[in-house]
Amino acid sequence: MTDKAAAASKGLANVVVGQSKLSLVNGAEGKLIYRGYKIEDLAEHASFEEVIYLLWQGALPTQFQLVTLTKALQGEASLPEGVIEIMKRFPHSATPMSVLRTVVSMLSLYDANADDNSPAENQRKALSLTAKVPTITAAWERIRTGKEPIAPHHELGMAANFLYMLRGTMPDANETAVIDAYLVLLSEHGMNASTFSARVTTSTLSDMYSAITTAIGTLKGAAHGGANEEAMRMFFEIGEAAHVETWFNENVKTGKRRVMGMGHRVYKALDPRAAVLKSKSRIMAEATNNLKWYDLASKLEKYARQDEEFIKKNLYANVDYYSAIALYTLGIPMDQFTPLFAIARIPGWSAHVLEQWADNRLIRPDVEYVGPMDLEWVPIEKRS
Ligand SMILES: CC(C)(COP(=O)(O)OP(=O)(O)OC[C@H]1O[C@@H](n2cnc3c(N)ncnc32)[C@H](O)[C@@H]1OP(=O)(O)O)[C@@H](O)C(=O)NCCC(=O)NCCS
Structure with missing residues (x-):
């Protein structure tokens, strides 16, 4: 395998591993x-x-x-x-x-x-x-x-x-x-x-x-699955809808942080599950008379979606973004998400x-070895 081939499949992106x-x-x-x-x-x-x-x-x-x-x-x-x-x-x-x-x-x-x-x-x-x-x-x-x-x-x-x-x-x-x-x-x-x-x-x-x-x-x-909990912690850290712009500019624009619950390896458009969960989380927020977190999350989503990097990289809300709001509003403890x-x-x-x-066959991919070659054995007492 060449360097180029190994780099192209980093994270196994776009590699089809079978049929389902x-x-x-x-x-x-x-x-x-x-x-x-x-x-x-x-x-x-x-x-x-x-x-x-x-x-x-x-x-x-x-x-x-x-x-x-x-x-x-x-x-x-x-x-x-x-x-x-x-x-x-x-x-x-x-x-x-x-x-x-x-x-x-x-x-x-x-x-x-x-x-x-x-x-x-x-x-x-x-x-x-x-x-x-x-x-x-x-x-x-x-x-x-x-x-x-x-x-x-x-x-x-x-x-x-x-x-x-x-x-x-x-x-x-x-x-x-x-x-x-x-x-x-x-x-x-x-x-x-x-x-x-x-x-x-x-x-x-x-x-x-x-x-x-x-x-x-x-x-x-x-x-992966831990992102919905992280998304809710992020909403708490932002605290108020009024702080969304400052938080985004100080943390995401500077490259220090990612917006948890946004971006996806496969979806380069809105995750269809996020759309359903957005409406479900709104229903729950209205039913419990607590729109604070729903409003903050929609404001952050809107603000992020206007950012040129988010547009260029096709970063949309994924399933974890609004599920965090729906589950929190239901009273599910965050680490149970x-x-x-x-x-x-x-x-x-x-x-x-x-x-x-x-239809089984052992899944056993390959890796390109890029470590040293032909080193000479050194007895333990001679190693520095
Ligand atoms: C889901 C995720 C891991 C996909 O990762 P990936 O396909 O390997 O994509 P990468 O990590 O290579 O990111 C591609 C680019 O988008 C940026 N990016 C990806 N997700 C981002 C996010 N949520 N916020 C800000 N930038 C993000 C990366 O910084 C990277 O930018 P660069 O090319 O300038 O370095 C990634 O989008 C992410 O970390 N999201 C937040 C966690 C999350 O919600 N996970 C649940 C997935 S269902």
Whole structure:
């Protein structure tokens, strides 16, 4: 490989690593499609459970299929006996993403068939993990704040159940609809970094728990799933809509900082998920009579979009920008934003794991060696 070839694929940009029937991300036109369906239609009409079925089975469910899947998810939502007790012994300072990564990995110890990679067993594990990750996330929030975890409600859908387990009260229809739309919008997204890492792990013939644990670790970074939390921290740092211009000029124009929640490796137009979440976050802000953060975020977006560098580099709001406002307004703690992203993405990751298994080859790229050559061995006593 030449220097030029290595530089051209830095960050694997524009490298096609395989084929998938799960989703199409059209970055130039700002379009996202799951198995043929436009994301805007799914966010408007489908529940998270319908999208889970779509991703795993390749078609929208009938009423009977949806009820069957919903019941199966409800039946799998409880954690194995003993897991909550172990979580109670974790240091309360542990971050929710680290807890999630650890507990998902730990679940494999409670599964006698963890290493059975047959399609039926992998489908069962996908269902079990999808059902249990909201329970882990909500339980950790309660444990670290000195409260008793709440058992999953066996009649609620996933969006409502998450809010119920987190707070101990029934969410209203507005709140459930915002979480449901968020989960639908984030459940799948082509060959992003965490999905790729799940597929790499699978390609070595490792198990579903290892693949999902890998993906959670990858999602945690601020350049990926961690960006929604960072975006909210940035809005707090700016503090007031009146400070937007000064903050941008002092931090972004000087090259010291990036606007978190803006820019994307693939989207060079507005992320279609950001458009839906902008309207959802406005609905939540109005419902809670707290437009402060929504107004600040829209002012910063507008100001940044007028900047010549942002125009030239095609930097638009991404999914994390307005999801931060929507989730904050819903009262979700900021460091639980990324775990909520993980809850949404388990169906997508597991669908990719199943797809990888269906036509696997070890993923093992190459690297261009640019280090020294032909050095002479020096005995340890002669090294300086
Ligand atoms: C998402 C992201 C990591 C994509 O990275 P990438 O495709 O590797 O793009 P690069 O980091 O090479 O950035 C390309 C250029 O745009 C600039 N840029 C990218 N995102 C920017 C942002 N949010 N604010 C300011 N400038 C940004 C970079 O400084 C770089 O400028 P340069 O060419 O003059 O050096 C990047 O846009 C980013 O860091 N965004 C903020 C974090 C975020 O929201 N992540 C969630 C993604 S869904």
